[in-house]
Amino acid sequence: MCRSIKTLREPYVAEVTPADVDAAALQYVRKISGFRKPAAHNAAAFDAAVAAVAAATAALLEQLEVRGGRAAGAGR
Incomplete structure (x- = not known):
């Protein structure tokens, strides 16, 4: 979608x-708004x-579990 x-x-x-999350x-x-x-x-x-979007991103990163590793976390 947005390569950056x-x-x-x-x-x-x-x-x-x-x-990082805010950026x-x-x-x-x-991208979405144009x-x-x-x-x-x-x-x-x-x-x-x-x-x-930043809040949803932070919540997603906090909830993700990486198999064989620790949870990612969003630094918030």
């Missing part, structure tokens, strides 16, 4: 920071979507 979004779970990444969420919302930076009248919806 990197995999954020073990074994691909040893440690995931909140900045991935921003790239996803940019906006690099939304107009002022769309900024609140855009920012809310980035926050929601």
Whole structure:
């Protein structure tokens, strides 16, 4: 989908920071919306979507179990 979004779970990444999660969420919302930076009248919806995607991403990473390893965790 969006090649600039990197995999954020073990074994691909040893440690995931909140900045990694936020960057991935921003790239996803940019791709889906078609906006690099939304107009002022769309900024609140855009920012809310980035926050929601980041929260969902962090929750997913916290819940994933890597077989033969420890849980990935999202650094949050």
